[in-house]
Amino acid sequence: xxxxxxxPTVDSLVQDSENTVGQKxxxxxxxxGFYGTDGAFDWIYTSLRTLQHRxxxxxxxxxxxxxxxxxxxxxxxVNEGFKSSVENGSIxxxxxxxxxxxxxxxxxxxxxxxxxxxxxTVSSLLGELALSHNGEIVNQVxxxxxxxxxxxxxxTQLDTEVLLMVLSREISEKGLKNGFKNAMSxxxxxxxxxxxxxxxxxxFRDPLGIRPLxxxxxxxxxxxxxxxxxxxxxxxxxxxxxxxxxxIEFFEGEYKTILNVPSMRTAHCMFEYVYFSxxxxxxxxVEVYNARILMGRQLAKEAPVDADVVxxxxxxxxxxxxxxxxxxxxxYSEGLFKNRYSERTFIMPTQSLRSNSVKIKLxxxxxxxxxxxxxxxxxxxxxxxTMRYIVSILRSAGAAEIHVRIGSPMIIAxxxxxxxxxxxxQFIALNKSxxxxxxxxxxxSLAYLSLEGLKxxxxxxxxxxCLGCLTGEYPVKIKGEKYTQQTALESY
Numbered sequence: 030x031x032x033x034x035x036x037p038t039v040d041s042l043v044q045d046s047e048n049t050v051g052q053k054x055x056x057x058x059x060x061x062g063f064y065g066t067d068g069a070f071d072w073i074y075t076s077l078r079t080l081q082h083r084x085x086x087x088x089x090x091x092x093x094x095x096x097x098x099x100x101x102x103x104x105x106x107v108n109e110g111f112k113s114s115v116e117n118g119s120i121x122x123x124x125x126x127x128x129x130x131x132x133x134x135x136x137x138x139x140x141x142x143x144x145x146x147x148x149x150t151v152s153s154l155l156g157e158l159a160l161s162h163n164g165e166i167v168n169q170v171x172x173x174x175x176x177x178x179x180x181x182x183x184x185t186q187l188d189t190e191v192l193l194m195v196l197s198r199e200i201s202e203k204g205l206k207n208g209f210k211n212a213m214s215x216x217x218x219x220x221x222x223x224x225x226x227x228x229x230x231x232x233f234r235d236p237l238g239i240r241p242l243x244x245x246x247x248x249x250x251x252x253x254x255x256x257x258x259x260x261x262x263x264x265x266x267x268x269x270x271x272x273x274x275x276x277i278e279f280f281e282g283e284y285k286t287i288l289n290v291p292s293m294r295t296a297h298c299m300f301e302y303v304y305f306s307x308x309x310x311x312x313x314x315v316e317v318y319n320a321r322i323l324m325g326r327q328l329a330k331e332a333p334v335d336a337d338v339v340x341x342x343x344x345x346x347x348x349x350x351x352x353x354x355x356x357x358x359x360x361y362s363e364g365l366f367k368n369r370y371s372e373r374t375f376i377m378p379t380q381s382l383r384s385n386s387v388k389i390k391l392x393x394x395x396x397x398x399x400x401x402x403x404x405x406x407x408x409x410x411x412x413x414x415t416m417r418y419i420v421s422i423l424r425s426a427g428a429a430e431i432h433v434r435i436g437s438p439m440i441i442a443x444x445x446x447x448x449x450x451x452x453x454x455q456f457i458a459l460n461k462s463x464x465x466x467x468x469x470x471x472x473x474s475l476a477y478l479s480l481e482g483l484k485x486x487x488x489x490x491x492x493x494x495c496l497g498c499l500t501g502e503y504p505v506k507i508k509g510e511k512y513t514q515q516t517a518l519e520s521y
Contacts, residue, residue, distance in 0.1 A: 058147065058163040058447075059083035060242065061131035061259065062223025064230040064279035065250025069129035070120060072250060076259045077107045077131045082307065083163075083255060084135035087146035091159035092129035093225050098157040099124055102146040107133065127250075128230055130223040132161040135449070149189045153197045156227040160196075162189040163255055164219030164240045165447040167507055172215065192220060200226075209233065209276045209288050217505050219298075219446040221271070223253045230279040236292040237504050238273030239446050239495055241301055241312045244284075251279050256310040270313050296495040296504035300448060302487050303437045304408045308348055315487060318348055323486035324436045324478055325352020325406065332476030333357055334432045337401040340364035342419060343391075349436030350406035359404065364397035365419070391422070399427030405472070408436045411450065413457035417470040424471070433472040438480045442501040445510075450498060 059080035063069045069092045077088055088110055089102035101123055103110025114120035132147030148161040166172070169188035176194055177183070183190055195215055200208030219239035224231040232253040234242045244253045247265030254260065260267045271277060274290030298305070301312050308318035328349065338360045341350035344367065354361035368390050403423060410416050416433065423431050439458035444450045453459055457466055467475035478486075480499060487494065497503040502513045 058135065058161075059131075059133035059255045060161045060163045060221055060223050060253070061255075062161065062225075062230050062232055062244075062253030062279075063127075063129045063131075063250065065127050065248070066282075067127060067248070067250055068121070068125065069127050070124045072247070072252065072263065073129050073131040074107065074111060074115070075263060076252065076254055077133050079259045079262045080133055080255055081107060083305065084133035087134045087143060088132065089134075089146045089148050090124055090129060090131045091148045091150055091161075091225065092124045092126040093157065093159075093228060094126040095228075098150055098159045098225060099126075100148065100150055100159065102143050104143060104146075128225055128228060130159050130161040130225055130230070144185055145187060147187075147189060149185070149187060149193050151190075151193055151197060154201045155197055157225070158193060158197060159225040160189060160193045161223045162192055163221045163242075163447065164235065165445060166192055166216055166220065167218040167445050167505060168216070169218075188218075192216060192222070193224075196224070206276075206288050210290060213274065213290050219505075221255065228280070231276060232271050232279070233276040233288075234271045234273055236274035236290045237294070237296040237495070238313065239296050239298055239504070241297070241306070242271040243312075244268050244271060244277070249282065251284060253279075256306055256312065258307045258310040261309065267311070294492040294504070295489075297489060297493060298446070298448075299437070299483065299487065299494045299496055299499070300409075303483075304345055313489065315489060320487050321348035321408075321436065322352035322355070323488075324483065325349035325354075326356040327352075327482040327486050328406075328434055328436055328476070328478045329353045329356035331479055331482055332434055334404050334434070334474070335402070336404045336430070336432060338362045338364065338397060339404045339406060340397070340423075342405065342407040342416075343367040345409075346405075346407035346436065349408055350404075353404065353406055353434060353436075362394075362397040364394050364403070364423075366392050366394055368392075391419070393422055393426035395426045398423055400429055402430040402432070403428045404432045404434055406434050406436065409440060410435055410457060410466070410470075411440055412455055413466065413470050416472075420471045430473045431471075432474045433467070433470065433476075435475075435477045437483055438477050438499045440498050442498050442510075444498050445503065445507050446495065446497070446505070448498070 061073050061076040063072050073090050087104050088107045091098050091100040130148050148159045150159045166188040169191040173191050196212045199212040220235045221240040221242035222233050243257045245260035245265045245267040247263045252260055257267050273295050276288040277284055278287050297313055302320045306312055306317045310317050339350050339354040341347040420431050440456050441459050463475055495504050502511045504513050506512050
């Protein structure tokens with residue numbers, strides 16, 4: 030999403046810190062929980078690899094060995110960070126046990142080192158606790174200060190630690206059910222979590238269900254994960270989503286709901302369906318792949334083009350592009366080649382090497398482009414830097430016309446609930462018309478999927494999605510922002 034020293038950037042599903050690689054809006058984290066009869070490590074390790082797209086900065090695994098929780102955290106990709114200890118077998122002596130949680134991180138704030146890696150652990154009056162959290166607590170500063178006044182100390186700046194301390198305090202004082210209930214009344218924001226308390230595993234989700242969480246069974250083992258694809262990859266059977274506001278306890282080979290906190294509505298993150306989740310996942314009973322196909326079809330109905338070929342931006346625009354091509358009966362072509370081995374490269378020291386790195390990452394297939402009217406499909410535009418560059422390389426490849434179509438509405442506002450879009454100056458669409466943006470990216474025409482078209486494609490109902498980054502209205506109270514249940518802007 031950024032551009033440094035005049036070097037154009039190219040979007041990637043794998044986030045990268047180097048200055049030649051652009052970024053989509055990035056998910057905050059991946060969550061995994063395990064309770065069973067088998068050793069937990071292998072199952073959690075495979076699950077985190079399956080969810081690598083949700084965070085590549087760091088990973089961690091915490092496992093209860095019968096008396097205490099042991100944790101190992103690594104930087105980078107899961108298979109890279111754990112590689113040596115898995116190959117020599119030492120990891121199994123460090124992480125033995127059959128109850129565990131795992132975490133992949135992409136930070137939206139805080140330290141980009143192991144101090145910011147999950148899971149977060151603590152030893153308290155309740156015993157040994159470990160928490161894996163996906164989401165963002167918007168009132169974490171206030172809660173942190175309140176807890177400090179009561180003598181609680183913090184080791185990190187993570188909102189996950191605040192969440193864990195609130196839970197630990199409330200459960201210690203009020204018991205399990207009432208403690209969870211009271212904690213949920215105090216916590217404002219998004220949280221889908223897997224939590225170990227001694228020899229029990231808990232899965233819980235905020236009452237709006239902003240971030241996804243699902244669970245299933247593989248043999249005698251229960252798996253909790255951010256996406257259903259984990260259960261599929263492990264060869265298991267999906268049981269269901271963790272419901273918004275639900276707390277599930279896994280103990281003695283069984284599971285039970287111990288709490289359901291009701292809400293007037295849900296607010297599932299629309300970007301899970303547009304971009305974040307794997308297309309083979311089912312999120313809150315909606316298959317992501319089908320939703321994206323429908324987005325593409327609806328986009329074709331709203332903004333058709335007399336064109337020769339539909340080309341996706343790899344990999345983010347692929348499924349929407351397929352839907353668009355199917356609806357209009359236009360040829361679909363992988364007209365852009367993406368080098369999948371270029372994501373994790375070092376920071377290039379010279380302008381020449383940086384420019385060459387960009388060219389290595391994405392290259393047009395000229396026979397699919399030259400002389401043709403091209404419809405270029407992507408799921409979203411944030412800054413516009415990437416799209417401007419892709420349009421330019423299609424022009425260089427001889428495209429006669431380039432019509433950009435975007436499979437979601439314009440992003441105009443920050444996300445405070447777990448996505449790395451924090452400042453309004455990031456958004457090319459803010460205070461600009463479509464014709465202005467079209468001129469800026471250099472395409473022949475530009476169109477976005479409508480808000481109603483997006484909601485219809487996902488199919489969850491009118492009051493079921495978080496659309497804050499598209500509308501500037503949020504499902505939770507955020508200081509200085511409009512709350513969806515208000516009619517006027519207030520300050521909190």
